[in-house]
Amino acid sequence: MTDKEIIALYSSGRHEQAFNQIVENYTERVYWHVRRFVCSHEDSNDLLQDIFLKIWLSVISTDGIGSKERHFHSGIYPVIHSMTCLYVMVTYHHRIILNSLYHTGKDMLGLSINIVEIICCIISLKTV
Numbered sequence: 001m002t003d004k005e006i007i008a009l010y011s012s013g014r015h016e017q018a019f020n021q022i023v024e025n026y027t028e029r030v031y032w033h034v035r036r037f038v039c040s041h042e043d044s045n046d047l048l049q050d051i052f053l054k055i056w057l058s059v060i061s062t063d064g065i066g067s068k069e070r071h072f073h074s075g076i077y078p079v080i081h082s083m084t085c086l087y088v089m090v091t092y093h094h095r096i097i098l099n100s101l102y103h104t105g106k107d108m109l110g111l112s113i114n115i116v117e118i119i120c121c122i123i124s125l126k127t128v
Helices: 003-011 015-036 041-060 074-105 115-126
Strands: none
Touching: 003 015, 003 074, 015 041, 015 074, 041 074
16 A cells, blocks of 8 residues: 555544554564664564654644545654664663673772662653
């Protein structure tokens, strides 16, 4: 199904079918784009779900849906890129913090850190 047909589907009120068609059309391309940066299959799939939710909320639910010239791929790839980069940054920072704590019991500046504080920081970063 083409992007224009998906827009028509959405415009006719069949939102769930439009979303399912977007997922069907783009899953493989999005997955492999994400997988280039994320090593784990499971993490890639989790990120894929988050990306499609974000795409639905930001691309489809905006006023751009009414445009007959709109193509989803023009709005999808910036979302994919930004969410993948954010995931990689958060994951990288988690590893640095945990590695530093594991080896020294202190953060990178040599300050003692309460493990509860670190876990709270990690949880707050993960939900970004």
